[in-house]
Amino acid sequence: MTMLELYGRSFESRILLGTARYPSPDRLAEAVQASGTEIVTVSLRREAGGSHAGEKFWNLIKSLDVTVLPNTAGCYSAREAITTAKMARELFQTDWIKLEVIGDSESLHPDTAGLMEAARILNAEEFKVFPYTTEDLVVAEKLLHAGCEVLMPWGAPIGTARGLNNEYGLRALRSRFETTPVIVDAGIGLPSHAARAMELGSDAVLLNTAVARAEDPARMAEAFAEGIRAGRNAYLAGPMQPSDMPQTSTSLIDKADLRE
């Protein structure tokens, strides 16, 4: 099986897992282990003086021996996202950043203009940017031109669990940018959604809530890992093309003549 290559680093696993909304730190740790993920997403939030909640969370993540991908979740401007990325680089000691610039608080639709602006500035400052974007081919082209080496199109709006809203768009993205890693991020609800994203040729899937809010997060994490492996294998195996015309699978040649 080929490895997932992201900014010069190789990974066996093709599932990236978010760390939010688990019932407890133990359930989070179990899900990370069950998924086999090598990359987890984290964020930055305010903390009151004297609290050690952030440090405790960070110690838990470090104990899991995974690569961290900090996000800029909740940022509504390029400027906010850039400041968040710089704070994340200092705190998590990584130049990786999952760049989110949200344009609308209800739909959580990415602000692709703000995204492109932030990506250009962060790439110039030697960040390794993972841009959360739509399937828009022109935006993708501009993100790559700005120095991004990965694309992260949405499956569906964040937290909706709707699966893939635009398969055509994801297929078009895959075929237009054949060698760029494509990670489908957000909106995934079921392992079958993730498998479908992989069948379309995506290189990996990033998800969070579908695992965290399952009754048994570890089991769901394992199910997602299996779905993603199955989808990847199916893509590599070269699926047959659908047809409107039925065709028997069993040959009719030399069928016995049993007419009365």
Add this chain to the structure above:
Amino acid sequence: MRVTVNGKTREVNNQLLSEILVECGYQQTCFATALNGVFVHRHQRESTRVVQGDRIEVVTPNAGG
């Protein structure tokens, strides 16, 4: 002077960011800072002067998707 720390208005006695952080109880090392929306590197906190009305943000690692 009056400043805003993580969205809450506070009266502080010091002027340097590093001193204000200690005054506000940030004894731990695991945090990052911004002043008026601009990142302040941990090594710059001791030379960063805060003035009345400034907005200080102090963030730590948290769960995220």
